[in-house]
Amino acid sequence: MALLQIAEPGQSAAPHQHKLAAGIDLGTTNSLVATVRSGMAITLPDGAGRHLLPSVVRYAAEGIVVGDEAKSAAVDDPLNTVQSVKRLMGRGVADLKTLGTTLPYDIDGSEAVPRIRTRRGEVTPVEVSAEILKALAKRASETLGGELTGVVITVPAYFDDAQRQATKDAAKLAGLHVFRLLNEPTAAAVAYGLDQGAEGIHAVYDLGGGTFDISILRLHRGVFEVMSTGGDSALGGDDFDRVLAQWIMAQAGLGDDIDPVMQRRLTRLATGIKEQLSSDESAEIHLELPNGHWRGSIDRETFNQLIDPLIAKTLAACRRALRDAGVTAEEIEDVVMVGGSTRVPRVRERVGELFKTEPRVDIDPDRVVAIGAAIQADVLAGNKPDAEMLLLDVISLSLGMETMGGLVERIVPRNTTIPVARAQAFTTFKDGQTALALHVVQGERDLVSDCRSLARFELRGIPPMVAGAARIRVTFEVDADGLLNVTALEETSGVKTGVVVKPSYGLSDSEVERMLRDSIAHAEDDMAARRLREEQVEAERVVEALRAALAQDGEQLLDAGERAGIEQALKHLIETAAGENHLAIKRAREALEKVCEPYVERRMNASVRQAMAGHKLDEFEEK
Amino acid sequence: MLDLKQNYFGLFGLPLAYPIDGADLAQRYRDLQRQVHPDRFAAGDERERRLAMQGAARVNEAFETLKDPMLRARYLLSLLGVEMDVTGETTHDTAFLMEQLELREELEGARHTADPYGVTARLMEHIDRGIKALVARMSEQFQDASPERLEQARENVRKMQFLKKLRYDVELVEAEFDEAE
Numbered sequence: 001m002a003l004l005q006i007a008e009p010g011q012s013a014a015p016h017q018h019k020l021a022a023g024i025d026l027g028t029t030n031s032l033v034a035t036v037r038s039g040m041a042i043t044l045p046d047g048a049g050r051h052l053l054p055s056v057v058r059y060a061a062e063g064i065v066v067g068d069e070a071k072s073a074a075v076d077d078p079l080n081t082v083q084s085v086k087r088l089m090g091r092g093v094a095d096l097k098t099l100g101t102t103l104p105y106d107i108d109g110s111e112a113v114p115r116i117r118t119r120r121g122e123v124t125p126v127e128v129s130a131e132i133l134k135a136l137a138k139r140a141s142e143t144l145g146g147e148l149t150g151v152v153i154t155v156p157a158y159f160d161d162a163q164r165q166a167t168k169d170a171a172k173l174a175g176l177h178v179f180r181l182l183n184e185p186t187a188a189a190v191a192y193g194l195d196q197g198a199e200g201i202h203a204v205y206d207l208g209g210g211t212f213d214i215s216i217l218r219l220h221r222g223v224f225e226v227m228s229t230g231g232d233s234a235l236g237g238d239d240f241d242r243v244l245a246q247w248i249m250a251q252a253g254l255g256d257d258i259d260p261v262m263q264r265r266l267t268r269l270a271t272g273i274k275e276q277l278s279s280d281e282s283a284e285i286h287l288e289l290p291n292g293h294w295r296g297s298i299d300r301e302t303f304n305q306l307i308d309p310l311i312a313k314t315l316a317a318c319r320r321a322l323r324d325a326g327v328t329a330e331e332i333e334d335v336v337m338v339g340g341s342t343r344v345p346r347v348r349e350r351v352g353e354l355f356k357t358e359p360r361v362d363i364d365p366d367r368v369v370a371i372g373a374a375i376q377a378d379v380l381a382g383n384k385p386d387a388e389m390l391l392l393d394v395i396s397l398s399l400g401m402e403t404m405g406g407l408v409e410r411i412v413p414r415n416t417t418i419p420v421a422r423a424q425a426f427t428t429f430k431d432g433q434t435a436l437a438l439h440v441v442q443g444e445r446d447l448v449s450d451c452r453s454l455a456r457f458e459l460r461g462i463p464p465m466v467a468g469a470a471r472i473r474v475t476f477e478v479d480a481d482g483l484l485n486v487t488a489l490e491e492t493s494g495v496k497t498g499v500v501v502k503p504s505y506g507l508s509d510s511e512v513e514r515m516l517r518d519s520i521a522h523a524e525d526d527m528a529a530r531r532l533r534e535e536q537v538e539a540e541r542v543v544e545a546l547r548a549a550l551a552q553d554g555e556q557l558l559d560a561g562e563r564a565g566i567e568q569a570l571k572h573l574i575e576t577a578a579g580e581n582h583l584a585i586k587r588a589r590e591a592l593e594k595v596c597e598p599y600v601e602r603r604m605n606a607s608v609r610q611a612m613a614g615h616k617l618d619e620f621e622e623k
Numbered sequence: 624m625l626d627l628k629q630n631y632f633g634l635f636g637l638p639l640a641y642p643i644d645g646a647d648l649a650q651r652y653r654d655l656q657r658q659v660h661p662d663r664f665a666a667g668d669e670r671e672r673r674l675a676m677q678g679a680a681r682v683n684e685a686f687e688t689l690k691d692p693m694l695r696a697r698y699l700l701s702l703l704g705v706e707m708d709v710t711g712e713t714t715h716d717t718a719f720l721m722e723q724l725e726l727r728e729e730l731e732g733a734r735h736t737a738d739p740y741g742v743t744a745r746l747m748e749h750i751d752r753g754i755k756a757l758v759a760r761m762s763e764q765f766q767d768a769s770p771e772r773l774e775q776a777r778e779n780v781r782k783m784q785f786l787k788k789l790r791y792d793v794e795l796v797e798a799e800f801d802e803a804e
Contacts, residue, residue, distance in 0.1 A: 479661070
């Protein structure tokens with residue numbers, strides 16, 4: 001029996017009550033949008049039948065292009081074509097060096113948030129992601145025939161607060177209402193669990209293009225309880241490509257100083273070979289170089305050796321997640337494979353060894369996350385008031401505060417079920433101290449410098465007291481999206497301060513709002529420009545047709561007065577069409593059409609007469 | 624709407640007693656979350672969503688406390704008027720402390736043995752047995768609930784803190800072994 005009956009006869013909401021909602025898998029390499037239609041969760045294709053939207057945005061001279069078209073331009077126009085932007089979400093300029101990949105973009109590092117220089121100006125990763133979200137939301141609302149009331153967007157479980165906040169900002173910028181940020185492995189578990197009616201303890205191994213997540217969940221009558229989660233938010237199939245590209249470079253005798261175009265070409269070549277090695281035992285390599293060709297080959301064994309250290313990293317995270325969940329590998333019923341990189345045979349082999357079970361690949365690993373998100377979106381939109389389903393997720397990274405000596409005081413340990421509120425008391429350490437600096441960090445290490453700095457804020461106005469007398473209560477609240485809100489209160493005086501944690505390298509609310517205003521303004525600009533162009537084209541068409549007609553029969557069918565009236569209206573339209581007021585052009589065209597009405601009528605009569613001339617009536621009647 | 628102000632036992636519909644059936648507790652937890660979880664109010668207004676978040680956080684906190692034998696004992700003691708100093712008090716039972724030292728030495732030496740996982744597994748078993756024994760003793764002490772017996776329970780909580788810390792450290796060492804593998 002299904003764990004949850006998706007469509008219950010007689011209980012499904014009437015179509016007009018059904019709120020349009022979608023699940024979005026905003027991936028490093030590809031993105032998808034899915035929705036629940038007639039009780040079935042499905043991913044939505046574009047007009048050409050493609051479900052996957054490459055997460056590539058090109059800032060072309062003629063406009064912003066998202067998806068396959070952008071992807072095919074990536075090699076020729078690398079500086080204006082942004083790929084794998086998910087890797088930059090919520091990251092500071094200083095973090096970019098540690099990402100392990102050299103970015104083929106021109107990055108403005110003068111501010112905390114990296115800005116990519118394109119021919120259409122500087123863009124932040126949040127803005128790039130917003131373009132992908134807009135494209136997906138447009139696809140959904142066009143397919144479903146209405147505006148979306150809300151969406152569920154998936155994020156890697158291992159995303160920290162800054163990365164989650166950046167994702168939410170991107171959605172805001174795209175004009176979307178976010179019901180929930182959902183962890184990708186949890187989404188996959190929903191899709192899989194509901195499909196298979198699974199119960200018991202399960203593992204979800206999610207290796208995408210740029211992120212890795214492992215989650216251990218307990219499924220019990222529609223409740224999905226995440227027991228532990230782990231991973232690496234900067235490890236994925238892109239890294240397989242990178243080590244393979246480096247291997248090819250070494251074999252072909254290329255140095256590190258290759259240009260961005262060459263770099264893109266190599267990456268693309270490596271991706272193709274990796275994919276080929278998933279089915280073939282070996283692959284030929286053919287590389288075009290400025291000074292000729294290089295040919296080589298690689299067998300699967302060599303490729304396996306290259307990626308083994310990367311897979312080993314994922315397995316270490318799996319063992320830690322098992323330990324955190326307090327279960328052994330033997331207790332895991334099934335391990336579900338998610339993400340395109342789990343197509344690599346070596347990955348399946350090693351994961352199978354660790355969990356001592358054949359990994360499950362029943363649902364397309366590319367689509368399973370979007371499908372789970374769609375199911376959750378449908379429930380959150382209120383379309384299934386009787387739904388049994390409930391997701392109890394956890395925070396994947398510990399939250400803490402800096403204390404004396406640069407040490408971290410852990411306040412919310414990792415794998416705590418969210419939402420959660422925790423308070424901790426701090427005090428002053430100097431006599432008469434009136435302010436206290438608070439530094440919020442995220443991570444598992446004991447030293448502040450080894451953790452991720454989320455925010456710094458200051459509690460001011462503490463009444464002067466002897467050292468240790470003040471009682472400052474700091475409350476951490478993590479909501480169901482995994483987002484943190486911190487408030488501090490000096491309890492003896494009631495001085496309060498609060499921050500929604502906005503990392504120093506994130507975007508401030510006002511920045512997001514400015515971008516939002518700009519994008520709305522641009523959208524208006526874009527629309528006005530399109531209308532103008534449409535009217536100009538229409539005016540040209542009318543002018544041309546009229547001139548041709550006048551040349552043909554203007555003399556016979558019009559008297560001098562009529563002719564002068566038409567000529568005047570025609571002149572007015574030509575002049576107006578040279579301007580930029582689309583409404584004025586429209587009015588001028590309509591005025592011309594009005595003046596021409598008697599002429600058009602006469603022309604039609606004349607042509608009918610001409611057509612019938614010389615024919616007998618019965619010839620027509622026979623038809 | 625659920626009364627979130629009542630104590631954790633009341634919130635879960637349980638009597639004020641120390642022994643708890645884990646499976647029953649988990650079922651009560653899931654039932655409570657079905658009522659209060661923010662996902663139930665995703666389409667609601669700002670205030671509803673805020674209340675749902677607070678409610679779910681409270682239920683989570685209660686569950687964390689009740690399912691853990693040490694946290695549960697400390698919480699129950701405070702409800703019975705015995706406030707423990709979380710960081711400042713420790714056991715002075717010399718025999719117990721000596722045993723703890725020996726266990727720690729064994730953990731330190733684990734990495735140099737032929738079967739480090741065997742050593743940590745044995746330690747884990749030992750810790751679990753110790754915690755179980757303390758739980759059994761505390762169940763009686765809480766049932767009696769006389770000031771002397773509660774004082775004994777308090778001493779047992781202090782011992783349990785040691786065992787929990789040791790378990791945490793064993794897990795850390797095991798994690799190090801995993802990383803090195």
